[in-house]
Amino acid sequence: MVTLDDAVIARLKKGGKQFEVYVDPDGAFSLKRGEEIDIEKILAVEDVFENASRGDRPAEQDIENTFETHDVFEIAMHIILHGEIHLTTEQRKVILEQKKRKIITTIAANAINPQTRTPHPPNRIEHAMEEAGVHIDPIKSVEEQVKTVMKAIRPIIPIRFEEIDIAVKIGMDYAPKAYGPISQFGTVSKEEWQKDGSWIGVVTIPAGMQDDFFGLVNHLTKGNAEIRVLK
16 A cells, blocks of 8 residues: 555546545556556555545545445545546656656666667666657656657667677586576576586577676676677
């Protein structure tokens, strides 16, 4: 359950009456987009209000007439889906900044400069977004907006999503412990354990994550690994 400090008000006006609930904004927006969300986890207070900020509750008969149920979760679901989510200026600012960071992180992790075949640092992506005049939508999902942002910044910086294959060879001293973290980082398309206990594999990862992958392998093997990007 979300805390009251992090919650916002979802409001529905119907039949001349007003009904409000305190909800987690991200969860409520996801629910409005049609995603499957556990309504119990996004309610800050398991109650329905006429005016949430004052703590005023509607009459029981008004709830019955409007929703034909007194189940707070069913009512909250109806209010979120058919009502409006109200954000203060500060709440909206925080949500937009969080979503912007997620979009930048997603692009930086999955995209490269096709001219140099190297990742773009997050600050370069952010500057391109500012130059392109990108506006973040608090309701639309990160995945949906990543596509829009990529289209907007492409005329400004050379960028595209791409995966790369990396060949890795790890000696017997480090292979057993390194195998798990490396295989979880990406998709192992080819692999072979050698008779001497060393491991050879080809790992497919998002192109923008290659520096992180190199860092992981070097950390796990103390620099005693062979790594090569396959063309």
